[in-house]
Amino acid sequence: MVTFGVDIGGTTTRAAIVDRNLKVQNFKACPTRDLSSIDKLIDWLSEFPEQAFRLNSAKDKPFSSTIGVAIAGIINKSKSEVVRSVHLPFLEGEPIRESLTAALHIPVHLVTDAQATTWGEYIALRDRPTGFAHLRFGTGVACGVIVNNSFVEPARKANQHANILIADASGEGRICKCGLRGCLETVASGSALQRAASAIGCQDLENLEISALREDAGAVAVIDSTASAIAGVAMRLADAYSVNTISIGGGVIHAMPQLAKRIELACNAMQGDGSSCFPKIVRSNLGDHAGVIGAAILAGEETEAA
Ligand SMILES: [Zn+2]
Numbered sequence: 001m002v003t004f005g006v007d008i009g010g011t012t013t014r015a016a017i018v019d020r021n022l023k024v025q026n027f028k029a030c031p032t033r034d035l036s037s038i039d040k041l042i043d044w045l046s047e048f049p050e051q052a053f054r055l056n057s058a059k060d061k062p063f064s065s066t067i068g069v070a071i072a073g074i075i076n077k078s079k080s081e082v083v084r085s086v087h088l089p090f091l092e093g094e095p096i097r098e099s100l101t102a103a104l105h106i107p108v109h110l111v112t113d114a115q116a117t118t119w120g121e122y123i124a125l126r127d128r129p130t131g132f133a134h135l136r137f138g139t140g141v142a143c144g145v146i147v148n149n150s151f152v153e154p155a156r157k158a159n160q161h162a163n164i165l166i167a168d169a170s171g172e173g174r175i176c177k178c179g180l181r182g183c184l185e186t187v188a189s190g191s192a193l194q195r196a197a198s199a200i201g202c203q204d205l206e207n208l209e210i211s212a213l214r215e216d217a218g219a220v221a222v223i224d225s226t227a228s229a230i231a232g233v234a235m236r237l238a239d240a241y242s243v244n245t246i247s248i249g250g251g252v253i254h255a256m257p258q259l260a261k262r263i264e265l266a267c268n269a270m271q272g273d274g275s276s277c278f279p280k281i282v283r284s285n286l287g288d289h290a291g292v293i294g295a296a297i298l299a300g301e302e303t304e305a306a
């Protein structure tokens with residue numbers, strides 16, 4: 001089966017045709033700010049080869065009869081619209097599934113970017129663990145958990161981040177855009193790290209990474225405290241859901257290998273600290289393609305199950 005996948009992120013929107021072996025074709029990316037309405041999104045998608053949206057028929061058998069669309073936000077129970085997206089406010093309340101289905105003449109399977117990237121990274125593993133979590137650090141922070149091949153949704157109130165994603169429960173953490181205080185997003189998202197980098201005179205995350213490599217004390221302190229916040233959340237996820245593999249990815253991890261390394265070290269240190277779980281920390285296998293691949297494969301599986 002070949003399926004079309006779209007991943008609408010806070011900063012970048014990506015789309016591609018994805019085959020069963022997770023190979024992508026016709027991959028394209030565009031700044032999300034240039035697609036700030038459903039109509040602009042449809043125009044951009046319409047530039048893909050017509051085959052991407054072709055309905056399954058005897059003639060075009062390998063093509064899925066559904067396309068997968070992942071969105072950085074919270075979607076409603078019937079998977080038809082976005083109820084909350086701090087990074088994509090133009091999509092809130094829009095009947096996105098209906099609009100895309102009507103414009104592209106093919107049913108749309110809507111998922112969150114957390115589900116899409118988590119499923120993508122999960123199916124890309126050679127040995128799939130019984131308990132798996134993916135933490136993704138980009139414009140925001142996304143988290144997905146899979147137990148026994150099915151998604152588990154960590155508890156959360158209404159449209160807020162899940163409680164398990166609170167990195168600073170002291171009551172003194174920064175207020176997150178979701179309304180909670182101390183969310184992992186307030187310390188480990190791209191913008192949070194950019195703020196921390198600027199405060200010590202680093203221009204951007206690449207600069208922060210270079211400074212940390214040079215053992216600059218300020219940069220090392222920023223990276224260590226971020227790694228420790230991420231490791232704390234990772235270990236709580238492992239304990240709560242018997243997760244044995246935690247994958248970390250996203251633009252922040254890609255830009256900062258030092259951070260990834262220190263997350264691994266921090267998790268290892270915590271494992272010797274009375275934790276009952278010993279999760280393996282792995283880095284993203286699919287990089288920027290994770291959301292597109294996960295969205296497409298989830299849509300393909302939906303088609304096959306129907
Ligand atoms: Zn939050």
